[in-house]
Amino acid sequence: MKLSDRAQKINKESIxxxxxxxxxxxxxxxxxxxxxxxxxxxxxxILRQGxxxxxxxxxxxxxxxxxxxxxxxxFGSFEQIDMLRLEAETSDSFRICHNAKDIKATIxxxxxxxxxxxxxARAMEGRPEEESLCLLxxxxxxxxxxxxxxxxxxxxxxxxxxxxxxxxxxxxxxxKLIEEMNRIGMLIDLTHMTDRSFFDSLExxxxxxxVSHIGVRAICxxxxxxxxxRIKAIGKNGGVIGMEMVKxxxxxxxxxxxxxxxxxxxxxxxxxxxxxxxTDHVCIGLDYDNFELVHNIHRAMCPTPGxxxxxxxxxxxxxxxxxxxxxxxxxxxxxxxxxxxxxxxEDIKKVLGGNMMRLFKETLI
Amino acid sequence: MDCHQEILDEYVYEFLAxxxxxxxxxxxxxxEIYLPVLKKQGADFINLSVGGDHVAQVMYSASEFRFWxxxxxxxxxxxxLEAGCQSFILCRTAQDIDQAIKEKKVGLLAxxxxxxxxxxxxxxxxxxxxxxxxxxxxRGLQLTGNGRNRLGDGVAQNRSRGQLTSFGExxxxxxxxxxxxxxxxxxxxxxxxxxxxxxxxPIIDSHSCAKKVNPHPRNIDDQRIKAIADRGGVxxxxxxxxxxxxxxxxxxxxxxxxHIDHIVNLVGIDHVALGPDYCAYQTPVDRDILKGFANLGxxxxxxxxxxxxxxxxxxxxxxxxxxxxxKSDFISGPETQESxxxxxxxxxxxxxxxxxxxxxxxxxxxxxxxxxxxx
Numbered sequence: 001m002k003l004s005d006r007a008q009k010i011n012k013e014s015i016x017x018x019x020x021x022x023x024x025x026x027x028x029x030x031x032x033x034x035x036x037x038x039x040x041x042x043x044x045x046i047l048r049q050g051x052x053x054x055x056x057x058x059x060x061x062x063x064x065x066x067x068x069x070x071x072x073x074x075f076g077s078f079e080q081i082d083m084l085r086l087e088a089e090t091s092d093s094f095r096i097c098h099n100a101k102d103i104k105a106t107i108x109x110x111x112x113x114x115x116x117x118x119x120x121a122r123a124m125e126g127r128p129e130e131e132s133l134c135l136l137x138x139x140x141x142x143x144x145x146x147x148x149x150x151x152x153x154x155x156x157x158x159x160x161x162x163x164x165x166x167x168x169x170x171x172x173x174x175x176k177l178i179e180e181m182n183r184i185g186m187l188i189d190l191t192h193m194t195d196r197s198f199f200d201s202l203e204x205x206x207x208x209x210x211v212s213h214i215g216v217r218a219i220c221x222x223x224x225x226x227x228x229x230r231i232k233a234i235g236k237n238g239g240v241i242g243m244e245m246v247k248x249x250x251x252x253x254x255x256x257x258x259x260x261x262x263x264x265x266x267x268x269x270x271x272x273x274x275x276x277x278x279t280d281h282v283c284i285g286l287d288y289d290n291f292e293l294v295h296n297i298h299r300a301m302c303p304t305p306g307x308x309x310x311x312x313x314x315x316x317x318x319x320x321x322x323x324x325x326x327x328x329x330x331x332x333x334x335x336x337x338x339x340x341x342x343x344x345x346e347d348i349k350k351v352l353g354g355n356m357m358r359l360f361k362e363t364l365i
Numbered sequence: 366m367d368c369h370q371e372i373l374d375e376y377v378y379e380f381l382a383x384x385x386x387x388x389x390x391x392x393x394x395x396x397e398i399y400l401p402v403l404k405k406q407g408a409d410f411i412n413l414s415v416g417g418d419h420v421a422q423v424m425y426s427a428s429e430f431r432f433w434x435x436x437x438x439x440x441x442x443x444x445x446l447e448a449g450c451q452s453f454i455l456c457r458t459a460q461d462i463d464q465a466i467k468e469k470k471v472g473l474l475a476x477x478x479x480x481x482x483x484x485x486x487x488x489x490x491x492x493x494x495x496x497x498x499x500x501x502x503x504r505g506l507q508l509t510g511n512g513r514n515r516l517g518d519g520v521a522q523n524r525s526r527g528q529l530t531s532f533g534e535x536x537x538x539x540x541x542x543x544x545x546x547x548x549x550x551x552x553x554x555x556x557x558x559x560x561x562x563x564x565x566x567p568i569i570d571s572h573s574c575a576k577k578v579n580p581h582p583r584n585i586d587d588q589r590i591k592a593i594a595d596r597g598g599v600x601x602x603x604x605x606x607x608x609x610x611x612x613x614x615x616x617x618x619x620x621x622x623x624h625i626d627h628i629v630n631l632v633g634i635d636h637v638a639l640g641p642d643y644c645a646y647q648t649p650v651d652r653d654i655l656k657g658f659a660n661l662g663x664x665x666x667x668x669x670x671x672x673x674x675x676x677x678x679x680x681x682x683x684x685x686x687x688x689x690x691x692k693s694d695f696i697s698g699p700e701t702q703e704s705x706x707x708x709x710x711x712x713x714x715x716x717x718x719x720x721x722x723x724x725x726x727x728x729x730x731x732x733x734x735x736x737x738x739x740x
Contacts, residue, residue, distance in 0.1 A: 063488035071486060122487055127429065129419055129512060129684045153488065154515050154530055165534060168527025168555075171513050172685065175524070196526070309488055310531055 001324065007336040010348050011051040014335075015107060017353040018047075018328065019146075019242040020117070020191075020213035020285035021055040024080050026293050028068045031083050039084070039114075040093040047112055050331035053353065054103055054113035056212065056285075059084065059144070062120025062151030062160075062309070073123035074135065081116060081142050088114070096143050099185070099364040100357055116143045117189070117212075120151030120160070121177070128156060131173040133180050140184050145364055147181060148189035148212060149174070150197065152309030158197035161223050162310025169200040178204045185365030190239075192224060199233065207363045208238035210356075213285035215249040219268045222249055223311050228276060235277030238362070240355045242285025243269055245322045248314040255314040262324040263337040270351065271341070279347040283356045288328050290321050366410040366727035367705075368601035369550070369572035369640035371478070372438050373399060374427075380441045390448035394441075400452055403471055407705035410465070410472040410727060412546075412571055412601075412640070415439055415503070418479025418510030418519070419684055431482040432494055439475060439501040455502045459739035462731065474734060476505025476548060476571070480516040483536060490515065490532035492539050499543050504738060506540050507548035507571065508533065509556065511583070511684040517556035520582055521685030528559035537563045546737045549593070550640075557589060566740070567597040567733045572640035574608040574624045581611050583686055587631055594632035597736070599729045601640030602628070604695050607688040615697045618711040625712075625725065634721050638730045639708065643695065 003011075023043050030038045047055065060067050060077030067076025088096045094112040097103045106113040118124075124135035124147075136147075150160035157174035159166055170178070178201055181188055188209040190198050202209065211234060217225045226234075226241065234241055243266050247254045250269065251261045273282050289295075306315040319326065325333050338348045376398045386392040403411070416427075416435035428434040442455050453471035456462050465472035477483075483494040495506075508529070509519040516533035518525050529537065533556070540547055541564055548571045549557050560568070570593055576584040585600070593600055602624045603609070609624065610616035628637045681690045688694070705726070712722050 073487065128481065128514070129510075131685070151488075153490075154513075154532075156513055159527070159530075163530050165531040166517065166527040166529060168518065168525040171518070171522050171525050173513075309490075 001330075001333045001336060003332060003336050004339065006345070007332075007339055010335045010339075010345055010352075011332050014051075014349045015054065015103070015353040015357055016050075016052045016331070017054040017056070017103075017283065017356040018052050018286050018331070019056050019210065019240075019283050019356055020119075020244065020287045021057040021328075022066075022287065022289045023055070023057055023291075024059055024068075024084075025065065025289055026291035028080055028083065029293050037087060037091070037093075039087055040091055044093045044112055046327070046329040049329040050325075050327075051335075052112075052328060052331055053107050054097070054115065056115045056117045056146050057084075058119045058148075059116050060118045060120075060123045060139075061148075062122045062153065062155065066119055066151075067123060077118070077123045077139070078142075081139075081144070084114065084116070085143070098143060098145060100360040103357070103360065115145050117146035117148065118144060119148045119189075119191075120155065121147055121149045121157055122151075122155050124177075125156045131156075131176065133176060136177060136180055136186075137184065140186055144186065146187045146189055146210065146212070148191050149177070149201070150190075150192045150194075152192065152311050158201065159194045160192045160309065160311075161194055162308065164194050164223075164310075166194075167196055168194070169196040170204065174200075175204050181205075182207050185363060187359065187363045191242075195227075195230075198230060202233055202237050205237070208240070208359055209234070210240050210242065210359060212242040213244035213246075213287035214241060215244065215266075216269045216272050218272050219265075220250055220252050222252060225249055231273055231276050235281055238281075240281050240283050240359045241273055242283045244285055244287040245325065246287050246313075247320050247322060250322070253314075255320050256317065258317040260323045262322055263334060264341075266322070267337060267341045270338075279343075279350055280355055280358075282351050284331070284334060284352065286328055286331065288321060290319055290327075366412070366638065366730050367406065367408040367641055367643075368412045368569070368599075368638050368730050369414065369478075369603070369642045370411050371414045371642075372441075373402065377438060377441055380445070388444050388448055390450075393445060393448070393450040393452065395445050395450050396452050400471070407709075408471075409469075410462075410731070411474070412505060412730070413473045413475055414478040414505075414507075415442075415475050416482050417477045417507065418481045418512065418514060432485065432498075435477055435482040435498055435503070436501060439498065439503065442473065442475065443501060456734070456738070457502055457504060459735040462734060462738070474505055474546070475503050476507060476546070477503065478507045478548075478571075479510035479514065479519075479551070480506070480508050480533070480536065481510075481514045484515045490530075490535065492535060495536055495539055496543070499545065503545070504734075505546045505548055505571075506536075507550055507552075508536070508560065509552050511551050511686045517559075518553040519551045519556075519684070520553055523553050523555075523582075525553075526555050527553070528555050529563065533559075534563055540564075541566055544738050544740050546734060549589075551583065554589070558592070561592050561596065566737050567599075568593060569598050569730065569733055570600045570640075572601055572603040572605075572642040574602050574621075575627045578624050578627050579608065579610050581608050583608055583688075590628055590631055590636075594636040597733070599636050599638050599733050600628055601638040601730065604639075604641040604643065605688065606691055606694055606696055609696050611689065614691060615693065617697045618708055619715075621696055621708070622711060622715050626715075634724055635729055635732075637725055638727070639705070639725065641695075
């Protein structure tokens with residue numbers, strides 16, 4: 001796709017933030033293979049090509065595949081943070097950022113901004129009977145700034161969509177976690193949460209929240225996607241919703257049929273949210289995981305094909321990402337898609353990163 | 366019958382200290398450590414917990430790796446039996462129960478007080494853990510402690526309003542299929558009613574008292590008592606002072622009998638039993654060697670023995686529930702395990718007939734065990 005001058009100008013003037021990235025799936029394996037400066041050599045060129053300035057990348061989560069392939073989730077998360085920090089210390093290509101100011105300064109230096117996130121908070125549960133927040137604060141000190149509390153299943157804090165059966169809200173520990181995240185400055189990500197835990201979290205949190213990678217049910221009726229009720233609640237909370245590029249959550253059944261789906265389908269999701277709550281609450285959270293060394297790693301490591309801890313994600317035929325853009329390196333075309341759908345320059349900049357920057361300003365210290 | 370007892374720590378400890386001799390049959394540690402204790406207690410049958418959710422339940426020999434820990438304790442019992450110990454039977458079937466009674470041996474029904482030992486790998490909910498413990502002789506299953514696990518939520522987590530999880534449902538159905546006695550003690554209300562709808566067997570509550578008599582969060586309300594009785598199950602009353610009467614520094618046997626009376630008035634004589642939940646024993650082992658390990662000692666009580674609420678980390682609490690710090694954690698009279706004769710006497714003094722006494726002391730719970738194990 002050839003970009004118009006207008007799209008190129010928007011990309012140049014925007015801070016483009018990918019609110020949910022999974023490069024560590026592959027980074028950690030390359031690290032084990034002894035590759036040097038993996039971010040600089042492998043990912044920075046792709047991000048530059050896609051006109052992306054900042055990523056929120058997952059360095060831990062609820063399953064071994066997100067934690068350097070170990071069952072000891074804490075250790076795996078510490079390892080992954082350490083790898084990235086080691087490279088960042090001497091890198092002229094990126095910096096690990098802790099707040100909006102850091103992001104701006106890093107981009108002004110011509111570097112890429114990386115924020116650290118979890119997808120599932122099991123690594124900070126600690127001893128089950130203690131309800132201690134020491135691991136939350138420890139990870140915060142190491143730079144963790146976005147915490148998606150649930151993956152598919154149950155944590156000590158709240159339940160993920162795969163655990164709808166229990167129909168449970170936040171635990172007492174979950175309430176403490178959110179209060180402490182509000183206090184120390186960590187962004188709450190409500191992707192994957194069950195209804196009750198989701199609305200409980202919005203009640204408890206005094207700060208706006210993120211739903212980093214998702215679609216909407218009105219367009220694609222899947223379990224993880226957002227109901228209108230949830231979208232309105234996010235609007236009320238002042239939060240932001242990230243649109244992902246995984247086919248299953250965008251067009252139902254498209255992974256199984258292999259049907260061609262491009263960003264026009266995402267525009268439908270975005271327009272639905274905009275109709276409900278306006279343009280201040282949408283961003284891009286690609287959730288790309290189709291790397292050269294690892295395709296679908298979380299699915300490959302699951303004993304139930306097509307399902308992650310109780311929620312079905314489909315068994316893809318071939319590539320399960322959008323056909324176009326198919327890769328973060330093609331993310332620069334998102335501006336063009338938005339132009340063609342009739343969005344104004346100002347609104348496109350909000351979607352690409354302006355809304356996320358506002359959220360960072362309001363939540364991170 | 367003592368319907369809820371954590372396995373004696375000194376017993377596990379002594380077995381491990383004499384492992385070689387014990388596994389060869391040169392020494393029966395059960396006879397040396399456990400028999401004298403049970404003789405004083407007057408108990409012939411025990412619902413014996415070999416692990417569970419809270420590490421403080423079994424202070425000295427416990428591990429945070431609870432699956433491994435439960436296997437370790439079942440191995441102690443199995444090894445002693447394989448080495449020829451004749452004084453007890455680890456009951457796996459209803460016939461084993463009959464045999465224990467007939468041969469006047471101690472009958473043990475192994476259980477866990479909380480499902481954390483079953484949780485296995487974090488992102489996989491597999492039933493292999495349940496079946497492997499079952500094969501080692503586990504026949505009871507309490508789903509939660511006070512807190513949350515991946516089966517459901519305990520009473521301290523009523524806030525979540527959560528029912529059982531999908532894994533909890535699988536575990537309950539498999540436990541039903543295998544023939545295990547499901548125990549609802551410490552389970553949240555939402556989890557409890559969910560369980561009632563899932564399980565087809567009689568269920569028990571092994572150590573709770575009546576909320577109507579003493580409104581402690583660990584106690585169960587009349588609706589729950591009725592639901593257990595409707596299912597043909599049994600409620601075993603706890604001897605913990607906080608559960609019996611939280612207003613009194615030292616409640617006594619009469620206070621306990623108020624709970625028994627309440628349950629009998631509500632659902633009849635066939636659904637009540639005794640679940641002391643003792644963790645304070647006088648045993649033949651000198652415990653001085655154990656003192657100082659997570660132990661605040663006599664400052665918190667007259668026993669030189671630690672109970673969970675005397676834990677130095679969270680004095681007075683067990684995973685979110687306040688029990689208080691008392692002179693003794695148990696009702697007076699039977700402060701230690703030497704209790705059952707006194708309870709029997711109190712019941713008789715109270716006007717309970719001999720046949721009713723027998724039901725309370727053991728027959729009610731044996732009925733449930735036989736029914737569930739025999740299916």
